[in-house]
Amino acid sequence: MDITFDHVDFTYQAGTPFAGDGIKDVTATIHDGSYTAIIGHTGSGKSTILQHLNALLKPTKGTVTIGDFKITNETSNKNLKPLRQKVGMVFQFAENQLFEQTVAKDIAFGPKNFGVSEEDAAKLAEQMVKLVGLPDDVLEKSPFDLSGGQMRRVAIAGVLAMQPEVLVLDEPTAGLDPAGRQEMMRMFDQLHKEQGLTIVLVTHQMDDVADYADHVLVMEAGHLVKSGSPREIFSDEDWLNEKQLGVPTTTRMANRLKRRGFVFDPMPLTEAELADQLVPQLGGASRE
Template sequence: MDITLQQVGYLYAKNSPFEKRALHEVDATIHSGSYTAIIGHTGSGKSTLLMHLNGLLKPSEGIVKIGDATITAGTKAKGLKEVRRHVGIVFQFPEHQLFEETVEKDIMFGPMNFGVDKEEARRRAHELIEQLGLPKEIAEQSPFELSGGQMRRVAIAGVLAFKPSVLVLDEPTAGLDPKGRREIMDLFQVLHERENLTTILVTHSMEDAARYADNIIVMHDGTSVMNGTPEEIFSDEERLATYRLGLPRAVKFQRDFEKLIGRSLSKMALTEEILAEEIAKVASEVGGR
């Protein structure tokens, strides 16, 4: 399911004394099956843009196309339910959205709200509990008795249970330790590939954008200013700096290493693993002389 934004603008509190422009002239295309990262400094418009991706907000100007659906300022709310069935959003701290008395019921709520019968919703809940690495007996527990990491996985299961074709992730690792962040991000990567999802990651982490995304949209002061592959985006360090963004740690280390040895590595090291491989190649060449 392709998503296209054409000259999208958004005003909070429109036509009031508190009117504030959050987006202007945003153009972007997110292709079906892609993994796109949306990056930008705080206040760049990332979160407002995110809420346009399933109709939580309607554009004040311009057009948002999600599959066959077209959303404009005049789109009626009743026409957005089908869009929301296809686009699932995992917000920051999704565990704060848990509310049912058991884990099973919490996961079942989403699909049943979209018309899935009770038995099918229950089957999906138990399937996701297993897929997300949670113990089977957790189904009958209160979600509020779980650890923070387990609560987050249950909340994610609740979004996945209605089988969205587009998964939007809003800083999904906020508040987790490094091990927990990597586990959750690797989990989303597996889901992306296995379910052939269109995945959209809104993040402050240049490392996550470089490691997981195949396309990056850069937001700055409410508009889209760059769009390209990670290699294209992170090759322009000077331009990124004007948008108050830096390079991923591995790419920054690569730049310093290349200055030290007086030559370029064979490819951009978007991750620490690639960086280690490239340095090993240089060491092997030097050792063989």
């Protein structure tokens, strides 16, 4: 299902002396089946955008359309439960949301809350543990006896057990070491490709945007200032640096090599793309 923002404003504590703009006049579409990254420095409006994706926040002005749901300032919470099942939210340090005595109970909690039988919820827990790459024997363990990375996977399994169509990720690798971050990002990419999930990712990691996203929204001071493919967004290094965003590591390296006479067309975003263009210029064989 597509998600569309149509001239959306959101004001925190609207109508009070403490009112402050969260987002202003945002118009954008996140297409069904896409992998969309939202980037911007702290305070740019990224998290405000995310909280509109399942109506945790509702627009002060404008309309957010999520599949068949139209969300405005007048929308009642009464009929939003089906929407919140379709859009799964994984917040920073998702492991802090764990609370049940066992992994199986924690994963099954959400589906049971939406009317799934205890037996079917238990089966879902077994399936989701496998999906996030955890061994079966964790099901009867306390989630608090697991490692930090395993706990985060359990929390993500609980979101996936709701069988959402859209998975929203707010800095999902925060606090993980580089190896753990790479494993987590590969898992999300696999879910995107194999389960057909629409992914919406907020991140400060430009390498992850280049490696995985097919669409990018750039936020600044509550405004959507640019959108396009990663190649379009990362083509202007000066503009990105001005916005305090930087570029992927590979692109930064290619720009340095370009100043030394190497030629790149298009500008590489990933290590594989860099190797494919660099090896022939160094007189080597093409990369298999």
